[in-house]
Amino acid sequence: MSSPVPALVAVPVIVFVVAVALGRFALLNGTAIDRLLNRVLAWTALSLVLLERGVAPRFGSLLHQLSMGATMLAIASLFGAVLRWAGADPRLAARRQRYFDLAAAASVLLILIIGTPYRRAGTLLGQDSSWQEFVVSTVMWIPLIAVGTLVWRVGLRELRGGGVTRYERVVFSALLAAPVIAGVGLVSSIARHAGRWQADDPHLTRWAAPNFGTVFVLAAMLAVPLTELLTARTGWDRAGRHCRRLWPLWRDLTGAVPEIVLPATGSIPPDARLLRMTVEIRDALMQLHRYLPADHATELAPPSSACYARQLRQAITAKSNGGTPTAAPSVAGRFGAPSSDIDSDIRRLLDLARAWTKR
Structure with missing residues (x-):
């Protein structure tokens, strides 16, 4: 049958x-x-x-x-x-x-x-x-x-x-x-x-x-x-993939400004981890912007991601060498102020992360 x-x-x-x-x-x-x-x-x-x-x-x-x-x-x-x-x-x-x-x-x-x-x-x-x-x-x-x-x-x-x-x-x-x-x-x-x-x-x-x-x-x-x-x-969902792409940028920025890293306990879901990384990268950018040369710090138009990545490396070097920071930490005019749309922030940080890995 x-x-x-x-x-x-x-x-x-x-x-x-x-x-x-x-x-x-x-x-x-x-x-x-x-x-x-x-x-x-x-x-x-x-x-x-x-x-x-x-x-x-x-x-x-x-x-x-x-x-x-x-x-x-x-x-x-x-x-x-x-x-x-x-x-x-x-x-x-x-x-x-x-x-x-x-x-x-x-x-x-x-x-x-x-x-x-x-x-x-x-x-x-x-x-x-x-x-x-x-x-x-x-x-x-x-x-x-x-x-x-x-x-x-x-x-x-x-x-x-x-x-x-x-x-x-x-x-x-x-x-x-x-x-x-x-x-x-x-x-x-x-x-x-x-x-x-x-x-x-x-x-x-x-x-x-x-x-x-x-x-x-x-x-x-x-x-x-x-x-x-x-x-x-x-870790292969959307949030996990974004975290992996942001990790080199997050590692170097938080290594230069370790005090902005939020305390973590236990396992963190990918969505929450992505949000934490976004906030910590933003905080690190605000702090490192104070170590940019004066001519860069006063620029109004935001540079390209590749140019901004190079400037951030200069800021990290200046901070590690004991440079004097300016008074007001800000990322406005540099990478754009944080928006209420977290997806837009993540997209811009991913662009910066791609430029960051291209040394």
Whole structure:
């Protein structure tokens, strides 16, 4: 009995979903929503593996029914996660989740009971338009429609709300796409029962393909916060990259003016470290500007980054040689006064850092 999705497609998707699930269980399992979403990934990964009936061809009928059961358990967890996302009371949501899980377990038992003749015959439940297939489709699609409707309502509410970032818009759009992809299976089942579609589908690709597509979109969406966490921990997020580029400039400036370095205790997140470095570099520039020659200190037009870097080196040399500072520390007219836009400050300091490393 062949698998419904080619191994060239199925295996990478399964590996990806399993990897995301394992990563999230290890690093993102602290909140109730995260735990429920991780359960969704675990059950859907199992569902995809069971659909690959090449693993145990003799038990293809049983594996297919167990795959349906794993999907039902995933739907129960997804329903609970979306309810919490929609703002349900945590205590009420926890009690409801037990009911969802019990209902999902009961549906698994029902699938196995109804599917007994199919297992004995070695055929797949759903290959024909029997009453058994109709009952199982109803049991599966009612909760799927319910959770899909809830996902759409919550997702549209977030998209229509103000202050949605580009990243959040992409995530919500992907979330809205998942029920649409899953709905392909529903449309094909309805068409089959209505007699509108009688195409030969012995491997139930009409169920498996939307299942793989939906799970892939869900896993890709849930991989985003995991990727952000991993890049932040390894220093490869945006703030970490900026810190590495600023470090040579920060090291030399704070080495010349060590008294401006803020005391640090414990581990500092990349965003906070970047803000500290920006403030300390600014403070160092204010102090070192006092050691510039008089003709440079009175210039009104800010020089280029390369020229300013050379002048700063002169100021560091003058300070280390015991030069006399001027009265008022300032960076106005030299590198521009600090702005209220931290991103603009960081961009200008990054330009200076690039010039600083070009000795």
